[in-house]
Amino acid sequence: xxxxxxxxxxxxxxxxxxxxxxxxxxxxxxxxxxxxxxxxxxxxxxxxxxxxxxxxxxxxxxxxxxxxxxxxxxxxxxxxxxxxxxxxxxxxxxxxxxxxxxxxxxxxxxxxxxxxxxxxxxxxxxxxxxxxxxxxxxxxxxxxxxxxxxxxxxxx
Amino acid sequence: xxxxxxxxxxxxxxxxxxxxxxxxxxxxxxxxxxxxxxxxxxxxxxxxxxxxxxxxxxxxxxxxxxxxxxxxxxxxxxxxxxxxxxxxxxxxxxxxxxxxxxxxxxxxxxxxxxxxxxxxxxxxxxxxxxxxxxxxxxxxxxxxxxxxxxxxxxxxxxx
Numbered sequence: 001x002x003x004x005x006x007x008x009x010x011x012x013x014x015x016x017x018x019x020x021x022x023x024x025x026x027x028x029x030x031x032x033x034x035x036x037x038x039x040x041x042x043x044x045x046x047x048x049x050x051x052x053x054x055x056x057x058x059x060x061x062x063x064x065x066x067x068x069x070x071x072x073x074x075x076x077x078x079x080x081x082x083x084x085x086x087x088x089x090x091x092x093x094x095x096x097x098x099x100x101x102x103x104x105x106x107x108x109x110x111x112x113x114x115x116x117x118x119x120x121x122x123x124x125x126x127x128x129x130x131x132x133x134x135x136x137x138x139x140x141x142x143x144x145x146x147x148x149x150x151x152x153x154x155x156x
Numbered sequence: 157x158x159x160x161x162x163x164x165x166x167x168x169x170x171x172x173x174x175x176x177x178x179x180x181x182x183x184x185x186x187x188x189x190x191x192x193x194x195x196x197x198x199x200x201x202x203x204x205x206x207x208x209x210x211x212x213x214x215x216x217x218x219x220x221x222x223x224x225x226x227x228x229x230x231x232x233x234x235x236x237x238x239x240x241x242x243x244x245x246x247x248x249x250x251x252x253x254x255x256x257x258x259x260x261x262x263x264x265x266x267x268x269x270x271x272x273x274x275x276x277x278x279x280x281x282x283x284x285x286x287x288x289x290x291x292x293x294x295x296x297x298x299x300x301x302x303x304x305x306x307x308x309x310x311x312x313x314x315x
Contacts, residue, residue: 026221029210052187056246063184064249065230069223073213076222091222095253 010084017080021045027073030066034077043078043112045070049104062102067110067128071096071140074112075124079144082114082122087147089122094142102130102137109134120146174239175201181246185231188224193266203232205265212262219259226254229267229283229297236269237279237301247279250300260294263287279303 014037021027021034030053035044047053047070055063072094079089102108112126121143128138176192179185188211193202205211205228213221230252237247265285272280283297284290 023215024221025210025212025215026224027213052183054183057181057183059183063182063227063230064252065223065227066184068226068230068252068254069221072222072226090259091256093253093255094222094226095251096226097251098249101248 006084013083013086014081016086017077017083020080021073021077024073026069030069032070032073037081041113043074043081045074045077045110045112047108049107054104059104060101062104062108062130064096064098064102067098067102067108067138068094068096068140070108070110071112071126071128071138072142074110075114075126075140075142076144078112078114078124078126079117079122079146082117083146089144089146092121092143092145094140096138096140098138100130100135100137102128104130106130106132106134112140122146171239172201174242175235178235178238178246179231182231182234184227185235188227188231190228190231200268201236203228203235203267203269205267207262207264209262214259217259218262220262220265222254222256225256225260225265225285225295226252226297228265229254229285229295230299232267232269233281233283233297233299233301236271237274237281237303240271240274240279241303245304247304248302250278250302252297252299255296256294257296258292258294260285260287265294266290274303277303 031048033046051059053062053066055061109129110126114122114124116123124142126140127136130137190205193204211220211224212218234247267283267285270282272282279301281299284293285295286293
């Protein structure tokens with residue numbers, strides 16, 4: 001494979017990954033939005049506050065699971081974008097630490113990266129930011145299993 | 157002071173009411189449709205999330221979104237802790253760890269909690285989530301929940 005071919009293969013993987021991320025039914029249900037890729041290579045998703053996403057009847061804070069959903073999708077997409085081919089991935093585990101309350105006075109934002117990739121396992125970390133000053137409110141660490149088989153319909 | 161939770165108390169009508177009230181106090185749980193399993197006897201507290209297409213995370217498998225599993229299990233942990241302590245102040249999640257054992261297909265989810273320890277401020281909760289039966293869990297979770305015993309206590313420590 002030439003450098004040009006490699007670059008176009010990577011671009012194609014990203015295109016497929018991003019298109020997959022835009023078609024997550026639960027993502028649509030809660031209003032997740034994918035941001036354009038930036039120079040730092042991080043994967044960014046955001047979510048606007050809505051009364052149905054609150055954890056309290058006063059509507060002041062996001063329910064913690066909403067943060068987990070956004071981090072799960074952002075981390076999975078970060079893994080997909082880091083692959084040089086399209087393979088199915090499965091989340092092995094994910095852990096969230098809540099550092100501060102996630103207030104619903106601004107968009108919730110997730111910034112994920114795949115910081116280590118082996119042949120079988122990918123490791124991710126993700127920060128969640130909330131409030132008008134985009135304060136870090138949670139840290140999420142995840143591991144993903146990469147399938148060894150080539151999925152049907154995927155082109156090498 | 158550690159609140160005493162008798163194992164047999166978990167399924168009493170009073171406890172079920174408190175758990176239902178705790179679930180009802182979380183709008184996102186209402187949005188997802190999380191409830192106590194209908195027809196459960198007084199023996200156990202069983203959480204139930206009926207399947208809906210909008211819970212899907214991977215349409216090609218299809219599989220329920222990992223965040224939905226997490227939300228369901230967190231809600232179970234928070235409601236169980238809240239009911240065990242008498243709904244004084246809503247409990248808050250400090251951390252949550254989720255092991256995915258198999259992908260959750262397009263079917264109803266069930267969950268049960270075990271309060272490993274309820275201390276003065278922190279409760280350690282284990283959550284088992286399954287579809288076909290409790291012996292075939294799709295995910296296992298572990299949470300630390302912060303429990304304030306008074307409103308003044310609640311304002312001292314975030315989150």
